[in-house]
Amino acid sequence: MRKIVHRHLGKVVAGAGLAVAGTAVMVGITLPGTAGANESGGSDAGGTVAAQQGGQGSDAVKPGVVEQAPAEGKKGTGSDPLTDDETKRVEQLALTKQMFSAGENVEGRRGPERLSVDLAEPDADELDATNAPRRADVTFYDYRDDTLVTRTVNLDTGKVEQTTSRTGVQPPLSHDENVEALEVLIADPLGAGLKADFKDATGSELTDPEQQLLLNSAVYRATPGAQPAALDKCGEHRCVRLFPKVKNGPWIDARSLIVDLSARKVVKLGS
Numbered sequence: 001m002r003k004i005v006h007r008h009l010g011k012v013v014a015g016a017g018l019a020v021a022g023t024a025v026m027v028g029i030t031l032p033g034t035a036g037a038n039e040s041g042g043s044d045a046g047g048t049v050a051a052q053q054g055g056q057g058s059d060a061v062k063p064g065v066v067e068q069a070p071a072e073g074k075k076g077t078g079s080d081p082l083t084d085d086e087t088k089r090v091e092q093l094a095l096t097k098q099m100f101s102a103g104e105n106v107e108g109r110r111g112p113e114r115l116s117v118d119l120a121e122p123d124a125d126e127l128d129a130t131n132a133p134r135r136a137d138v139t140f141y142d143y144r145d146d147t148l149v150t151r152t153v154n155l156d157t158g159k160v161e162q163t164t165s166r167t168g169v170q171p172p173l174s175h176d177e178n179v180e181a182l183e184v185l186i187a188d189p190l191g192a193g194l195k196a197d198f199k200d201a202t203g204s205e206l207t208d209p210e211q212q213l214l215l216n217s218a219v220y221r222a223t224p225g226a227q228p229a230a231l232d233k234c235g236e237h238r239c240v241r242l243f244p245k246v247k248n249g250p251w252i253d254a255r256s257l258i259v260d261l262s263a264r265k266v267v268k269l270g271s
Contacts, residue, residue, distance in 0.1 A: 075155075079119070082136060086155055087117050093158055094138035094151040104144040106180045106238075106261055112140035112149060115174050120152055135161065139171070146237060146262055170219045173240055178215040181240045181259040188266040190257055194244065197252045209244075216243040220258050227258075230267045237262035 075086060082090075091114065103112035120135035134155040141148055148169045152162040173181070185191040186209060198206040198213075206212060221235035231239065238261045245251045256269045 082117065082119050086136065090117060090136040090138055090153040090155065093153050094160060102144065103140070103142045106143060106177050112142040113174065113177065115139045115141055115171060141238065143238070143262060168236055170221070170235060170238060173217050173219065177240070177261060178217050178242070179210050181217065181242055181261055182209045182213065182215060182244065184259050184261070184264055185242065185257060185266055190266045190268055194252060194254055198246060201246050201249050201252070212247060214245040214247055217241065227269055228267055231258055231260070234258065234260060
């Protein structure tokens with residue numbers, strides 16, 4: 001960490017990364033650094049590397065050619081990744097009218113929040129089959145009752161073959177959830193420091209966080225006795241710790257602020 005400038009929210013971090021500490025349970029978070037941007041390799045004996053970089057010699061690297069990506073089919077086969085058409089189709093098949101009417105997304109609107117669409121693993125008795133049906137797992141988070149719902153759709157028949165509902169399960173947050181968490185934070189009095197830090201770093205007001213910031217996040221789970229009681233439901237509720245970064249600028253340290261998306265409130269961790 002090259003430099004830490006103490007500011008309104010705690011600090012604006014202008015180095016290669018951000019040390020993550022506290023009582024949160026981190027889910028697959030990696031903060032990109034800047035190492036390697038200006039690094040160059042060593043030289044071979046006799047100046048071979050220099051000659052190749054200058055375009056000389058029989059081993060000189062030829063100019064790259066950009067080729068057009070092959071057209072994507074409407075339907076994949078076997079273990080091919082889902083095509084765009086397949087993804088759109090299974091999203092529509094998985095979300096019934098009843099789910100849409102009864103569910104609630106991260107913004108409080110009708111319909112559960114869609115988190116992911118993934119190709120499902122074949123059943124055990126289909127592993128060696130050459131014509132095993134392709135299936136997709138569509139995962140939703142229903143903020144109405146904090147339930148994670150996964151529906152498995154058979155791409156060949158269009159039928160929903162399995163539905164599972166679980167509580168207390170918190171997968172990584174989607175882009176829309178990250179954006180909403182930031183909106184909740186900057187609308188709260190506790191978000192004043194974030195806005196002040198952004199202005200210190202850029203000279204501009206924070207008016208469009210989705211365009212002005214890059215967002216990383218981690219699911220936050222309650223740890224008994226290690227945080228304010230207001231966060232006791234985190235894990236049952238969908239809670240998030242944000243790691244905002246100014247686009248083309250520094251990280252802003254907001255680790256002490258937890259956004260409970262289910263309750264739509266912001267809580268500051270104790271020292």
